[in-house]
Amino acid sequence: MPTTEQTVAADRAAERPARLRAGASPLGDRAFEWLTLIMALSVFVLIAIIGYELARGSTLAIHKFHWHFLVSSDWDPGNDVYGALPFIEGTLVSSAIALVIAVPISIATAVYLTELAPLWLRQPLIMFIELLAAIPSVILGFWGMDVMVPWLHTHLFPALRGRLGFLPIFHGPDYGHGYSMLAAGIILAIMIIPIITSISREILRSVPGLQREAAFALGATRWEVTRIAVLGYAKRGLFGAVILGLGRALGETMAVTMVIGNAPQFLISLFAPGSTLASWIATQFTEAVSNLFYSALFELGLVLLGVTLLVNVLAQLLLKTFAGPSIKPQH
Amino acid sequence: MATANTPENAALTVRNLSIYFGGNHVLKNVSLDVAAKAVTAIIGPSGCGKSTFLRALNRMHELVPEARMTGDIRLFGDDIYARGIEPVAVRRRVGMVFQKSNPFPTMSIAENVTVGLRLNGAREKKFLVARTEESLRMAALWEEVKDRLHAPAISLSGGQQQRLCIARALAVQPEVLLMDEPASALDPLATSKIEDLVRELKRNYTIVIVTHNMQQAARISDFTAFFYLGELVEFGPTPKIFTNPSQKRTEDYVTGRFG
Amino acid sequence: MELLAFACAILVVMPLLLVFYHVLREGLSSVNLAFFTQVPAAVGEKGGGMANALVGTVVLIGQAALVGVPIGVLGGIYLSEYGGTKFNWWIRFAADILNGVPSITWGVVVYGLMVVPMHGSSALAGGVVLGLMMIPLVMRTTEEVLQLVPGGYREASLALGISKWRTIVQIVVRTALKGIVTGVLLATARIAGETAPLLFTAFGNLGWAHGLKEPIAAVPLVIYNYAMSPYPDWHRQAWAGALVLLLLVLFINIGVRFLTRDRFQQKI
Numbered sequence: 001m002p003t004t005e006q007t008v009a010a011d012r013a014a015e016r017p018a019r020l021r022a023g024a025s026p027l028g029d030r031a032f033e034w035l036t037l038i039m040a041l042s043v044f045v046l047i048a049i050i051g052y053e054l055a056r057g058s059t060l061a062i063h064k065f066h067w068h069f070l071v072s073s074d075w076d077p078g079n080d081v082y083g084a085l086p087f088i089e090g091t092l093v094s095s096a097i098a099l100v101i102a103v104p105i106s107i108a109t110a111v112y113l114t115e116l117a118p119l120w121l122r123q124p125l126i127m128f129i130e131l132l133a134a135i136p137s138v139i140l141g142f143w144g145m146d147v148m149v150p151w152l153h154t155h156l157f158p159a160l161r162g163r164l165g166f167l168p169i170f171h172g173p174d175y176g177h178g179y180s181m182l183a184a185g186i187i188l189a190i191m192i193i194p195i196i197t198s199i200s201r202e203i204l205r206s207v208p209g210l211q212r213e214a215a216f217a218l219g220a221t222r223w224e225v226t227r228i229a230v231l232g233y234a235k236r237g238l239f240g241a242v243i244l245g246l247g248r249a250l251g252e253t254m255a256v257t258m259v260i261g262n263a264p265q266f267l268i269s270l271f272a273p274g275s276t277l278a279s280w281i282a283t284q285f286t287e288a289v290s291n292l293f294y295s296a297l298f299e300l301g302l303v304l305l306g307v308t309l310l311v312n313v314l315a316q317l318l319l320k321t322f323a324g325p326s327i328k329p330q331h
Numbered sequence: 332m333a334t335a336n337t338p339e340n341a342a343l344t345v346r347n348l349s350i351y352f353g354g355n356h357v358l359k360n361v362s363l364d365v366a367a368k369a370v371t372a373i374i375g376p377s378g379c380g381k382s383t384f385l386r387a388l389n390r391m392h393e394l395v396p397e398a399r400m401t402g403d404i405r406l407f408g409d410d411i412y413a414r415g416i417e418p419v420a421v422r423r424r425v426g427m428v429f430q431k432s433n434p435f436p437t438m439s440i441a442e443n444v445t446v447g448l449r450l451n452g453a454r455e456k457k458f459l460v461a462r463t464e465e466s467l468r469m470a471a472l473w474e475e476v477k478d479r480l481h482a483p484a485i486s487l488s489g490g491q492q493q494r495l496c497i498a499r500a501l502a503v504q505p506e507v508l509l510m511d512e513p514a515s516a517l518d519p520l521a522t523s524k525i526e527d528l529v530r531e532l533k534r535n536y537t538i539v540i541v542t543h544n545m546q547q548a549a550r551i552s553d554f555t556a557f558f559y560l561g562e563l564v565e566f567g568p569t570p571k572i573f574t575n576p577s578q579k580r581t582e583d584y585v586t587g588r589f590g
Numbered sequence: 591m592e593l594l595a596f597a598c599a600i601l602v603v604m605p606l607l608l609v610f611y612h613v614l615r616e617g618l619s620s621v622n623l624a625f626f627t628q629v630p631a632a633v634g635e636k637g638g639g640m641a642n643a644l645v646g647t648v649v650l651i652g653q654a655a656l657v658g659v660p661i662g663v664l665g666g667i668y669l670s671e672y673g674g675t676k677f678n679w680w681i682r683f684a685a686d687i688l689n690g691v692p693s694i695t696w697g698v699v700v701y702g703l704m705v706v707p708m709h710g711s712s713a714l715a716g717g718v719v720l721g722l723m724m725i726p727l728v729m730r731t732t733e734e735v736l737q738l739v740p741g742g743y744r745e746a747s748l749a750l751g752i753s754k755w756r757t758i759v760q761i762v763v764r765t766a767l768k769g770i771v772t773g774v775l776l777a778t779a780r781i782a783g784e785t786a787p788l789l790f791t792a793f794g795n796l797g798w799a800h801g802l803k804e805p806i807a808a809v810p811l812v813i814y815n816y817a818m819s820p821y822p823d824w825h826r827q828a829w830a831g832a833l834v835l836l837l838l839v840l841f842i843n844i845g846v847r848f849l850t851r852d853r854f855q856q857k858i
Contacts, residue, residue, distance in 0.1 A: 141817075286789070
C-alpha cells in the first residue's frame with residue numbers, strides 16, 4: 001500500500017519533463033573516451049612510423065656498408081661509396097662548442113633571474129628570452145650568414161689565431177671565409193640558450209625556500225647561499241636542462257646549414273668548414289641520384305635519430321626524476 | 332543500528348553501508364533513514380567519514396579511483412546502486428551543493444542556473460526562463476540579481492555565489508538536496524542567510540547537511556547523525572542528540588570535550 | 591658576482607635585438623606592393639615578389655592545423671581527464687620524445703611515407719609533416735591547461751547529473767578555452783617558421799600550385815633558397831620575407847602573452 005510520500009514522489013517523477021531523461025550518457029561517455037584515447041595513442045604510432053620509415057629507407061645502405069658506415073670518412077657519390085664519420089664528428093663537435101658557450105651563460109642568467117635580478121626586470125627579460133626562442137631557425141641562419149660569418153672572418157678568427165693559435169683548434173686558414181665549425185657552434189649556442197635558461201629557471205624556482213633559509217641562518221652571503229644551497233640541490237635538474245639543450249643542438253638543421261660551409265670533411269681546426277648529420281641531409285637530399293645515395297642519407301637520418309633520441313630520453317629521465325611532472329620541457 | 336522513523340516516510344534508507352578507498356575501510360556498516368522533507372544534519376570531528384557518507388548518497392564517492400562500497404541505499408524505494416542504474420540518473424534526483432561555491436566562470440548567472448537543464452537537452456526558452464526565476468526565488472537570490480541575469484556569475488559576492496549554486500542545484504528539481512558544509516567559507520551574515528534558506532527549503536525538499544558547526548546543526552536540523560572514525564555512533568531527533576544523547580561519545584562531542 | 595650574472599643576461603638578450611635590427615634594416619625597404627602581389631620573376635632577373643609563398647604558407651598552416659589541432663586537443667583531453675597514472679606517464683613521455691625529434695628527420699620520414707608513393711613533392715605532404723609535428727606540442731599544452739581547471743567545476747557539473755563527456759566538453763574545455771587556443775597559436779607560430787621538414791615534402795614552387803598534389807612555395811623555404819643563391823636581388827627579397835615572417839611570429843608570441851595576462855579574478 002503506497003504511502004502519501006511515495007505517491008507524491010512517483011507523481012513528481014512522472015511529471016518530470018521528458019527532456020531530462022533524454023541523453024544516453026553511458027554511450028556518449030564511452031564513445032568520447034575511446035575517441036580521445038585513440039588520439040592520444042597517436043604519439044606511439046608516430047614514434048613507430050618514424051622508426052620504421054628510417055629503418056626501411058636505410059636497409060640498402062646498412063646491408064652494403066654494415067657498421068663501417070659509422071667509421072668511414074669516405075663520401076664519394078661518384079663511386080657510390082658513403083661514410084658517416086665526418087658528419088657524426090661535426091654534429092658532436094658543433095654541439096659541444098654550443099654547450100661550452102651556452103651552459104655558463106644560461107645558468108648564470110637563470111640564477112640572475114631567480115635570485116638576483118630586481119623584480120621589475122624579471123618579466124621583461126623572461127619575455128625577451130622566450131622571443132629569442134621563437135625566432136625561426138632560417139632567419140637566424142640568414143643573419144648568421146650576412147652578419148656573423150663576415151664578422152668572424154674579419155674580427156674574431158684573426159684574434160683567436162693571434163692569441164690562441166698554438167692550440168690546434170684555432171690553427172689553420174679559414175678558407176671558408178668565416179663559414180666554419182665555430183660559426184655553427186656559436187649559432188647553436190644562441191639557439192639553445194633560451195631552452196637551457198628557461199628550464200634551469202624553473203628548476204631553481206622549485207628549490208624549496210627552506211634550503212635557502214637554512215643557508216642564510218648559517219651566516220652565508222647571498223652568493224654563497226646561491227652556490228651551495230640552491231645550485232647544489234638543483235644539480236640533477238640543471239644537468240637535465242643542459243642535456244635537453246644538447247638534444248636540441250644535435251638536431252638543429254637550418255641555421256647550421258647556412259653557416260657551416262657544408263663540406264664533407266672534419267678537420268681539427270674550428271675555422272674550417274664542415275658539416276653535421278642534419279645539415280648534410282638537408283643539402284644532399286635533392287642531389288641524390290642513386291638508390292644507395294638515398295639510402296645512405298636515410299641511414300644518416302637514422303643515426304641522427306638514434307643519437308638525439310638517446311640524449312632526449314636521458315634528459316627527460318633526469319628532469320622527471322628531479323622535479324616530477326611540474327617541469328614542462330620547453331622547445 | 333539506529334533509525335528514527337519508520338521506512339514509510341523515509342526519503343533515503345541506508346542499510347549496512349561500508350565504503351573502502353583501496354585498503355582503507357572508511358565507512359563502517361552505517362544504517363539510517365533520512366526523513367523526507369526534513370533537515371538531517373551529519374556531524375562529527377574531521378576525518379570521521381561524514382563527507383564520504385554524504386557522497387555515497389549521490390554516488391559521488393565513485394569519482395575516487397579505488398572506491399568500493401557494500402550495502403544498500405534506496406531513494407524512495409529505488410535502489411540507487413542497482414545494476415544498470417547510471418550514476419548520472421541518480422544525481423539528477425539527488426543534488427549537491429559544495430563547501431566552496433563553484434559557479435561556472437564562463438557563464439552568466441542565468442546560464443549557470445539552467446546549465447543542468449540545458450546540458451541534458453532542455454531547449455525551450457520559455458521553460459528555461461520560468462525555471463530560472465523559480466529557482467532563484469527558492470534560493471532567495473531573485474531580488475538581488477533579477478536585473479542582471481546576464482552578468483557573469485563570478486561577479487557576485489561569495490554568499491551570493493553559494494546561493495546561485497543552490498539555485499543551480501534546485502533547477503533540475505531533485506528530490507533530495509545534499510549540502511557539504513555550504514556555509515563554512517562564508518561570513519556570519521551570509522551564513523545566516525543560508526541557514527534561513529535551508530529552513531525554507533525543507534518545506535519542499537529533503538535536505539542532508541554536513542557541518543562541522545554544531546550550533547548550526549542544532550539551529551536548523553530536525554535529525555542529527557553523529558559520526559566518529561567511520562562509524563555511525565548515534566542518530567536521532569536533534570533536540571535529543573544535543574540535550575540527552577544515549578551514547579557517551581556523543582555527549583562528549585556535543586559538549587565540546589573533544590572535537 | 592651579481593654583475594657577471596647581469597652581463598650574461600644582457601648577452602642573452604643581445605642576439606634577439608641584433609637580429610631584429612638587422613632584419614628590419616635590410617627588409618623594410620624591400621617590403622612593397624610587388625612583394626605581396628607578384629610571384630618570383632625568372633631566375634636571375636630583378637623584380638617579382640612572394641605572393642605565392644605567402645599563400646603557400648597559409649595553405650600549409652591550414653592543413654597542419656586540420657591534422658594537428660583535433661588530434662592534439664583530443665589527445666590532451668585524454669591525458670588530463672582519463673587514463674591511469676602509469677599509462678599516461680608513457681604517453682607524456684612519448685609526446686616529449688616526439689617534441690625532440692629533429693625537424694629534418696620528420697621531413698625524411700614523410701618523404702618516404704608520402705612523396706615516394708605519390709611520385710613527387712606536394713603541398714599535401716608539406717601540410718601533413720607540419721601537422722604531425724604539431725600533435726605532440728598541442729597535446730602537452732592542452733593537457734596542462736586543462737589540469738589548471740579546478741576540480742570543483744567537474745564535481746559541480748557531475749553532481750547536476752551532467753554526463754562525464756558533456757562535463758569535459760561543455761564545462762572543462764570551455765573554461766580552459768583561452769589557454770587551449772593560446773597553445774594552438776604558439777604551435778602554429780612554431781611550424782610557420784619551419785623550413786627543414788618542407789625541403790623535400792612541399793619542396794617549393796616558383797609559381798602557383800594548382801592543387802594540393804603539386805609542390806608549393808612557403809616563406810621559410812623561399813628565404814632559404816634565396817639566401818643561398820648568388821643573386822643580390824633575391825637576397826634583398828629574402829630579407830623582406832624574413833621581416834614578414836619574423837613580424838608574424840613575434841606578433842603571435844607577444845599577442846598571446848598579452849591575452850593570457852587577462853586573468854579573471856574570482857571574488858571571494
